[in-house]
Amino acid sequence: MLEESLTLAGDNRHELEKVLRHFQDSPDKLYAAKYLIRNMSSHGSKECPRIDSAKSYIVHKYEMDKGSRADTIPKYILSEWRKEIELTSEIESDLTNISAEYLIDNIEFAVGT
DSSP, rough: HHHHHHHGGGGGGHHHHHHHHHHHTTTHHHHHHHHHHGGGOOOOEEOOHHHHHHHHHHHHHHHHHOOHHHHHHHHHHHHOOOOOOOHHHHEHHHHHHOOOOHHHHHHHHHHOO
């Protein structure tokens, strides 16, 4: 399954291989990396540039005006974001998009020393 995931990663394969090389001397972390890569094919995130720019503007406005982000943004705005995300965004596969740095940092954080 690991080789299958690396193949599905396409141009991003080199990032995943970097992770495996990085942890080659740390059995626990290498095990975690292999587990994550093997199971990554069914996971992804939504990318929606319009929402990201609107969110930046609104979060900045509410931080400046009221101090706390999520609690101060009106629920109707959050609701509109959710609708817009569902309508205009596409899921991008983690296999084809995740960076070695991101995965390494998160494995280090989760597994520790």
